[in-house]
Amino acid sequence: xxxxxxxxxxxxxxxxxxxxxxxxxxxxxxxxxxxxxxxxxxxxxxxxxxxxxxxxxxxxxxxxxxxxxxxxxxxxxxxxxxxxxxxxxxxxxxxxxxxxxxxxxxxxxxxxxxxxxxxxxxxxxxxxxxxxxxxxxxxxxxxxxxxxxxxxxxxxxxxxxxxxxxxxxxxxxxxxxxxxxxxxxxxxxxxxxxxxxxxxxxxxxxxxxxxxxxxxxxxxxxxxxxxxxxxxxxxxxxxxxxxxxxxxxxxxxxxxxxxxxxxxxxxxxxxxxxxxxxxxxxxxxxxxxxxxxxxxxxxxxxxxxxxxx
Amino acid sequence: xxxxxxxxxxxxxxxxxxxxxxxxxxxxxxxxxxxxxxxxxxxxxxxxxxxxxxxxxxxxxxxxxxxxxxxxxxxxxxxxxxxxxxxxxxxxxxxxxxxxxxxxxxxxxxxxxxxxxxxxxxxxxxxxxxxxxxxxxxxxxxxxxxxxxxxxxxxxxxxxxxxxxxxxxxxxxxxxxxxxxxxxxxxxxxxxxxxxxxxxxxxxxxxxxxxxxxxxxxxxxxxxxxxxxxxxxxxxxxxxxxxxxxxxxxxxxxxxxxxxxxxxxxxxxxxxxxxxxxxxxxxxxxxxxxxxxxxxxxxxxxxxxxxxx
Numbered sequence: 311x312x313x314x315x316x317x318x319x320x321x322x323x324x325x326x327x328x329x330x331x332x333x334x335x336x337x338x339x340x341x342x343x344x345x346x347x348x349x350x351x352x353x354x355x356x357x358x359x360x361x362x363x364x365x366x367x368x369x370x371x372x373x374x375x376x377x378x379x380x381x382x383x384x385x386x387x388x389x390x391x392x393x394x395x396x397x398x399x400x401x402x403x404x405x406x407x408x409x410x411x412x413x414x415x416x417x418x419x420x421x422x423x424x425x426x427x428x429x430x431x432x433x434x435x436x437x438x439x440x441x442x443x444x445x446x447x448x449x450x451x452x453x454x455x456x457x458x459x460x461x462x463x464x465x466x467x468x469x470x471x472x473x474x475x476x477x478x479x480x481x482x483x484x485x486x487x488x489x490x491x492x493x494x495x496x497x498x499x500x501x502x503x504x505x506x507x508x509x510x511x512x513x514x515x516x517x518x519x520x521x522x523x524x525x526x527x528x529x530x531x532x533x534x535x536x537x538x539x540x541x542x543x544x545x546x547x548x549x550x551x552x553x554x555x556x557x558x559x560x561x562x563x564x565x566x567x568x569x570x571x572x573x574x575x576x577x578x579x580x581x582x583x584x585x586x587x588x589x590x591x592x593x594x595x596x597x598x599x600x601x602x603x604x605x606x607x608x609x610x611x612x613x614x615x616x617x618x619x
Numbered sequence: 620x621x622x623x624x625x626x627x628x629x630x631x632x633x634x635x636x637x638x639x640x641x642x643x644x645x646x647x648x649x650x651x652x653x654x655x656x657x658x659x660x661x662x663x664x665x666x667x668x669x670x671x672x673x674x675x676x677x678x679x680x681x682x683x684x685x686x687x688x689x690x691x692x693x694x695x696x697x698x699x700x701x702x703x704x705x706x707x708x709x710x711x712x713x714x715x716x717x718x719x720x721x722x723x724x725x726x727x728x729x730x731x732x733x734x735x736x737x738x739x740x741x742x743x744x745x746x747x748x749x750x751x752x753x754x755x756x757x758x759x760x761x762x763x764x765x766x767x768x769x770x771x772x773x774x775x776x777x778x779x780x781x782x783x784x785x786x787x788x789x790x791x792x793x794x795x796x797x798x799x800x801x802x803x804x805x806x807x808x809x810x811x812x813x814x815x816x817x818x819x820x821x822x823x824x825x826x827x828x829x830x831x832x833x834x835x836x837x838x839x840x841x842x843x844x845x846x847x848x849x850x851x852x853x854x855x856x857x858x859x860x861x862x863x864x865x866x867x868x869x870x871x872x873x874x875x876x877x878x879x880x881x882x883x884x885x886x887x888x889x890x891x892x893x894x895x896x897x898x899x900x901x902x903x904x905x906x907x908x909x910x911x912x913x914x915x916x917x918x919x920x921x922x923x924x925x926x927x928x
Binding site: 399400401495496497498499502516519520522528529530531533536537538539540567570571574601604605609611612613614615617 | 708807828837840842845846849879883917921926
């Protein structure tokens, strides 16, 4: 089986939406990416750090999904990264209420030897210097590197961010972030500029409007699955990245045609994520549910128009 | 050939975008719908009103596209409806600078006898009472009626609007208007509510994000064609409606599968509309250009995922 290595946060989240609020629950970019990728036939490992306050039963959830957690460092005397946010009524924007970096502050990820030649590496949202330090450890030029980042690093560490962007194959970024990074309003123009920064593939996530995939000569559009209610959008972007990466690792096929399928798998996984608080929905997800949702994506998007020339 | 009748405004527009500004140019909902529908094999007629200031060469543009203009009433002593607007930098919002109703104020549309059994009727944006008076004149229960409207009528004539919505088969409406009409943020929930108001088919236009088509049991999503620059969005929604209606009239096939294609044709036509000011791009459009853009829509959206069950 292909190997997939995921570097990112494993954290506590507390979330408030119009539908309710949670106490501290399992969160973090690597958690969402991991649970999502675990739906594919891959050997995956999470590289992260937690504090002594992190419950063993959360770690067991990863193990149960066959995710290698031996590189989740536990700092006994430290506290786990904590994020808290409140969503506005439209669910498209949120306020951050609390960010406690805790053990994340001095996080120095160490990629296990057995994963240094992984087929796919996902660099979840972290300081770009930390993301670069992971790249320095990889041993196989053919590893597909997928980078996720956010506007915070554009504001506070732009030059470090540009350094890591230069070194990756795929970047996943949301529409407002793509505009901020490039100064271009048009997403087509933004993607072109991002190509010149390094990545051959650019995935622009548009929330409820889906995602766009660009390489130098092609573009593909996946819609968001129209949902009657979005319960909690936290982690949807990471879940997308996990499905995208998991499918690519499983199929070991890095062509635009296969990337299109990966975007659909990513969108499918994200559509589940938002149905419940936190990682709840992903933890219980069954293959037949994924199959029936893929069918819904086909019905939603496929049409027959014959063109004679 | 199938008959298509279009009721709406034929007007002067003056538009300002970040790319430039126009003097008074040809505008109006019926103009955009007409030029767009004229790309299909249909007999179409526009029912509208203009003033004595309306240039003959604008009328000739319709005739050249084989659009029947005998029901565009010319009120010699009156002035043509005039709208002027300025787009913001993001092109997604605009301010109305001037609205002079002029001859539109007392417009009483008269559907020509030969079009009272038309296969398709498009009710372009107008006062809902005027739209209803057109429905009263139609003679064939199997005419497919497509209604376009806007938030102005929700604010100022809601009960008249609900009366006409009750009587139509298809409503095309933008996302914010769908939310305003129903009080539902989710577009799925909004479409459900609009179904209960009458229309069997609901098309929600999302600007650059494309369009959603709903009936009681299905949903279809068409993306907007990702464009490097949008020159002038005026009339894009009407152009969509014209392509949608023109294709349905030409094919005489009112099934969900065929409506999906109609949405793609509508989106294709709208993608041309925004490339130049006003109706310029639509006037010069050639069939091979449409064919190659349909091909782009297929490449943008189609993927191959085999599902075993």
